[in-house]
Amino acid sequence: MSEHHRPVPRVGMVGGGQLARMTHQAGIALGVDFRVLAGSPSDSAARVCGDVHLGDDRGRDDLLAFAKSCDVLTFDHEHVPEPVLREIEEAGARVRPSRAALEHAQDKLRMRTRAEELGVPCPRWRMVTALGQIEAFAGETGWPVVLKAARGGYDGKGVWVAADSAQAREVLERAAENGVQLLAEERVSFRRELAVQVARSPYGQLAVYPVVETVQRDGICREVIAPAPGLDDEKATAAQQLAIDLAHALNVAGVLAVELFETDRGVVVNELAMRPHNSGHWTMDGARTSQFEQHLRAVLDLPLGSPRSTAPYTVMANVLGGEDPAVYERYIHVMAKDPEAKVHFYGKQVRPGRKIGHVNVAGEDPADLLARARDAASYLRGDQG
Amino acid sequence: MSEHHRPVPRVGMVGGGQLARMTHQAGIALGVDFRVLAGSPSDSAARVCGDVHLGDDRGRDDLLAFAKSCDVLTFDHEHVPEPVLREIEEAGARVRPSRAALEHAQDKLRMRTRAEELGVPCPRWRMVTALGQIEAFAGETGWPVVLKAARGGYDGKGVWVAADSAQAREVLERAAENGVQLLAEERVSFRRELAVQVARSPYGQLAVYPVVETVQRDGICREVIAPAPGLDDEKATAAQQLAIDLAHALNVAGVLAVELFETDRGVVVNELAMRPHNSGHWTMDGARTSQFEQHLRAVLDLPLGSPRSTAPYTVMANVLGGEDPAVYERYIHVMAKDPEAKVHFYGKQVRPGRKIGHVNVAGEDPADLLARARDAASYLRGDQG
Numbered sequence: 001m002s003e004h005h006r007p008v009p010r011v012g013m014v015g016g017g018q019l020a021r022m023t024h025q026a027g028i029a030l031g032v033d034f035r036v037l038a039g040s041p042s043d044s045a046a047r048v049c050g051d052v053h054l055g056d057d058r059g060r061d062d063l064l065a066f067a068k069s070c071d072v073l074t075f076d077h078e079h080v081p082e083p084v085l086r087e088i089e090e091a092g093a094r095v096r097p098s099r100a101a102l103e104h105a106q107d108k109l110r111m112r113t114r115a116e117e118l119g120v121p122c123p124r125w126r127m128v129t130a131l132g133q134i135e136a137f138a139g140e141t142g143w144p145v146v147l148k149a150a151r152g153g154y155d156g157k158g159v160w161v162a163a164d165s166a167q168a169r170e171v172l173e174r175a176a177e178n179g180v181q182l183l184a185e186e187r188v189s190f191r192r193e194l195a196v197q198v199a200r201s202p203y204g205q206l207a208v209y210p211v212v213e214t215v216q217r218d219g220i221c222r223e224v225i226a227p228a229p230g231l232d233d234e235k236a237t238a239a240q241q242l243a244i245d246l247a248h249a250l251n252v253a254g255v256l257a258v259e260l261f262e263t264d265r266g267v268v269v270n271e272l273a274m275r276p277h278n279s280g281h282w283t284m285d286g287a288r289t290s291q292f293e294q295h296l297r298a299v300l301d302l303p304l305g306s307p308r309s310t311a312p313y314t315v316m317a318n319v320l321g322g323e324d325p326a327v328y329e330r331y332i333h334v335m336a337k338d339p340e341a342k343v344h345f346y347g348k349q350v351r352p353g354r355k356i357g358h359v360n361v362a363g364e365d366p367a368d369l370l371a372r373a374r375d376a377a378s379y380l381r382g383d384q385g
Numbered sequence: 386m387s388e389h390h391r392p393v394p395r396v397g398m399v400g401g402g403q404l405a406r407m408t409h410q411a412g413i414a415l416g417v418d419f420r421v422l423a424g425s426p427s428d429s430a431a432r433v434c435g436d437v438h439l440g441d442d443r444g445r446d447d448l449l450a451f452a453k454s455c456d457v458l459t460f461d462h463e464h465v466p467e468p469v470l471r472e473i474e475e476a477g478a479r480v481r482p483s484r485a486a487l488e489h490a491q492d493k494l495r496m497r498t499r500a501e502e503l504g505v506p507c508p509r510w511r512m513v514t515a516l517g518q519i520e521a522f523a524g525e526t527g528w529p530v531v532l533k534a535a536r537g538g539y540d541g542k543g544v545w546v547a548a549d550s551a552q553a554r555e556v557l558e559r560a561a562e563n564g565v566q567l568l569a570e571e572r573v574s575f576r577r578e579l580a581v582q583v584a585r586s587p588y589g590q591l592a593v594y595p596v597v598e599t600v601q602r603d604g605i606c607r608e609v610i611a612p613a614p615g616l617d618d619e620k621a622t623a624a625q626q627l628a629i630d631l632a633h634a635l636n637v638a639g640v641l642a643v644e645l646f647e648t649d650r651g652v653v654v655n656e657l658a659m660r661p662h663n664s665g666h667w668t669m670d671g672a673r674t675s676q677f678e679q680h681l682r683a684v685l686d687l688p689l690g691s692p693r694s695t696a697p698y699t700v701m702a703n704v705l706g707g708e709d710p711a712v713y714e715r716y717i718h719v720m721a722k723d724p725e726a727k728v729h730f731y732g733k734q735v736r737p738g739r740k741i742g743h744v745n746v747a748g749e750d751p752a753d754l755l756a757r758a759r760d761a762a763s764y765l766r767g768d769q770g
Contacts (some may be wrong), residue, residue, distance in 0.1 A: 006730075008713045021413065026409045028433045029669075031713070031730025031742065048413045207724075284414075288725055288747075303720035310695055310747075323762045328393045328416070335688035339592075340673055345416025347393075357416065362673075362695075 008032050009300060012070030015057045015107045016043030018346040018355070019276045019292075020076040022284070026051045026292035032300065036076075037066045045076070047347045060084045067093040074254060074299045075275050078105045079152075096202065096253035096299040097274045104250050105274040108183055109150040118249050120242060121268045123261070124186040132182050134168045141186035147171045148185060148362065154178035159219070161187065188268060190261035194228050195279035196243040199294040199304050200252045207294060207304040208240045214259070214279050220353070223373065224316040226282045226309065231262075239267050246272070255280065255295040278318070278355075283307075285342045285360035286314025311362035317373035319357040322382035325350035327357075334359075334376045341376045393417050394685060397451055400442045400461030401428030403731035403740070404661045404677075407669070408461070410433045413519065417685065423453045430461070432732045450476040453561035459639060459684045460660050463490045481587065481638035481684040482659045489635050490659040493568055494535040502633050505627060506653045508646070509571040515595075518595035519553045519569050526571035532556045533570060539563035544604070546572065564612045573653060575646035579613050580664035581628040584679040584689050585637045592679060592689040593625045594672065599644070599664050605738070608758065609701040611667045614751045616647075624652050631657070640665065640680040663703070663740075668692075670727045670745040671699025696747035702758035704742040707767035711743075719744075719761045726761045 009032055013020045016038025027034035037057050038046040046052045053069070055062030058079050065090045067073045073095045085099035097105075104111045112125050126148075128135050138145050145168060149158040154174055162168035175182050193216060196279055198208040210227035227236065243258045246269075250256075257277035259270040280291035289297075289305025297304050319327075327350060334341060338361070345357040359376040361369045393416055398405045401423025409430055412419035422442045423431040431437045438454070440447030443464050450460045452473045458480045470484035482490075488497045497510050511522050513532075523530050530553060534543040539559055547553035560567050578601060583593040598613035599606055612621065628643045631654075635641075642662035643653040665676035674682075674690025682689050704712075712735060719726060723746070730742040744761040746754045 007711060024433075025410055025413045027727045028406065029727070030716075031732050034433075044433070048409075048419075048435045050435055050437070052435070166589070283729075288727075297720070302716055304724065305720070306724040308725070317638075326392060331415075331687055335682070335690070339689065339691040342414070342691070343416075344414045347416050 003216075009071040010035055010069070011072050011074060011296060012037065012066055012181050013045070013074050013076050014063065014066070014080060015034055015076030016040070016045040016052070017076045018348070019045045020045035021346060022290075023076070023276060023292045023295060024313055026290055027296055029307055030293065030296055035066075035070055036214065037062065042349070044346045046349050047221075058084075060087065064091065067091065067095070072096055072299050074295070075102070078102065078274065083105065087372060091375065098251065098253065101250050101252050102274055105272045107151050108148050108271075109181065112183065114250070115246070115269055118135065118245065120246060121266060123188045123268055123270075124231070125148070126184050128172070128175045128182050128184045131165065131169050132173055134162070135165055137184045138165075138168075144187050146185040147175075148183045149175065150181040150183055152180060152302050153179055164325075188261045188263060188270075190263050192261050192262050193270070194231070194239060194260040194267060195277070196239050196258045196260065196292060197255055197277065197280045197283075198240070198243040198247045198252075198258070199255045199291075199298045199307070200247040201298045201304060202253045202301045204248075205304050206244055206247060207289070207307045209280065209283065209291070209307045210242055210309060212279055212282065220318070220320070220355075221278045222318055222320075223370060224279050224282050225366050225370060226286055226314045226316075229313075235267070242267065243271070253301075254298045255291050278358075281344070281358050282314040282316040282360055284309055284344065286362045312364050313366045313369055314360055314362040315366065315369035315373040316323075316360050317370075317377035318355050319359060319377045319380045321348075321350040321352050321354040321356045323352060324382040327382075330380050331383065334379050337379075338372055338376055341372065343376070343380070344357045394456040395420055395454070396457050396459060396681060396684065397422065397455030398430070398459055398461050399448065399465060401425070401437070401450070402461045403429045403733070405430035405461040406433055406645075406731060407666075407675075407729070408661060408680060409673055410590040412681055415678065415681055417681065420451075420455055422447065427734070429731045429733050441679050443469075445472065449473060449476060452476065452480070457481055457684050459680070463487065463659065467491065474653045483636065483638065486635050487659055490604050490657045492536050493533050494566065494712075496657055497568065499635070500631070500654055503630065505631060506651060508573045508653055508655075509736070511569050512555070513567050513569045514552065516557055519547070519557065520550055521548075522569045523553075529572050531570040531572050532560075533568045534560065535566040535568055537565065538596070539565055572644045573648060573655075577613075577647050577649050578655070579616070579624060579645040579647050579652060580609070580662070581624050581643045581645065582640055582662065582665045582668075583625070583628040583632045583637075583643075583678060584640045584676075584683045584692075585632040586683045586689060587686045589633075589639045590689050591629055591632060592674070592692045593629055594665065594668065594676070594692045595694060596621045596624045597664055597667065605703070605705070605740075606663045607703055608755060609664050609667050610751055610755060611671055611699045611701075614698075620647075620652070627654070638686075639683045663743075666729070666743050667699040667701040667745055669729065671696055671747045695700050697749050698751045698754055699745055699747040700751065700754035700758040701743050701745050702755075702762035703740050704730075704744060704762045704765045706733075706735040706737050706739040706741045708737060709767040712767075714767055715765050715767065719764050722764075723757055723761055726757060728761070728765070 213228035595612035600608040
């Protein structure tokens, strides 16, 4: 075989964010060709990847050309329009996850409908187009009501919490102006939020990760504790089985993240993501196979890697941008204080509240690990020192 | 700070081999800018790195220009000529390790001389320029005698074993023709080969990894077992101390690998390398901080990461090229058979005997891990199936 032959497949990832960046990192070890479609050379993945195609990662022409240049197409985000996905598939490209699978992560209405058919526990929900429908729904569930855009959203948001009829009207009117279809969902009274990740290959092999606890503040994931402390084995297994069943039923290829609420009556499904996900960043330093390697193995239809944990607990804390962008100057303190902390930076411009990196800490005691991960992330943000 | 400012340092690595490739991988997490000087776009590191400068990685002009474009210069190999290193340092570049440190990895004569001054145990050795000197040396140590080129070598080799005077004459004559200075060394009767890696920062911080056993066949490292099985604590600590002392005395910045022979009278130093080293590839899946991340932290003068093992044992096996270059087609078997095996490929063209990747397996039982790592590597080479 000459050097001009390409003996390994080329995976093309749509989108140049941090998920593509970390997938590239995993692809280096596998020795596969990894190409990214990024909007700008300063995108997180474009800054480190050897094979960057600049273009519109939601635009038909760029996507079609990009897909043609790759053996397998996969995604850093879920924003590729469905008609474009259909066209790419019809042109013969291997799209993983497929359009038919991906629509359940793109469209909350389809996801809820399908989950209900499958008997998967969900919050009570209803498609709503008029205020009267929301009010009737609130009559059953009580206020506040969670209103979600089925696809996309407006004003940079896709979820709103309406405390009363007046707030609901406002959301509804803006949604109508923006051509956005809404769902009403009950505001679930939960003990905590959980997540499960499962990888599935086209061959049908599955590998499921431990159930994790995710901690959100102001609607942003802040910490993940793997495994979820104090979750009994039976509940954990049930949550894993739910994710497995969903991955099979939706014919997922790649990694599926299932976000869950833990309630008094068991878990209910909040959201789905069909790509590497923030709730799985802990696997980079806490599992035998990271979610990024696993995603690549799955979309390439290679046998999956062991999802086994390599430490009793691993805690991840997201690093959000603060006021002071000089993150690197704070490395010295964080690294000196905790030589076990694993810092992962995304090479993104610092903006307040933006996810710019994460820290993993693995060990025995989840409370200690959480304190250390939080401390490192908060120092890197610039809250201390 | 605008997007046009570069808030993180740029590390430049000289040489586009697999060590640069894996250092790039570690640099992605640290979020530092990593630039590589490679001879060809098909070089192992050049295939995956986002910032590749093509040029002669041993040539004065290209090296000087490259050094100027980076905040810190470091190395994938030890072949940059000393006068060029001197010129780069005189131009004000931060060279880590420095020319003065690096010469002990480049020149075996200087290394032996310095090690002797430091009281570090070495094989008996002598600088030799005439057959009579070799014969006299063999009179003390017995035949065979190991002849080594102080720098470089000829016919692609730098070490020869002379069984008798006639063979020694042949090596000596070819060395003289090629302007190569020779050392004679006793052939050490060893139980096994060991290695220790230590990282040192310019600030003077040190982090030492466990002592490992290295298994060579036909002069090529084939397996590494971390830690070296059955090595008692006292001997292990002494070997680590020896590496620490050498790193301090030679003023190393970066990772230093010390290759050792374990003999009945203790350990003796075989070779030094001042860069990430094959004996440390196990750290990618078996230590909290990989040697590649550690090297970057050291040359950037950041606090070092924990060198702690994350499993009782980790075994690495090199994958050598075989007759059949279709390595990727064999992934499916290796990954299906052992979901815990970590495959690392270098993206290099397959040539018989060439190191094209490695496999790490971590766990409890070194014999089991060794069998599995060997099996995976041998399958990937194409010896089975």
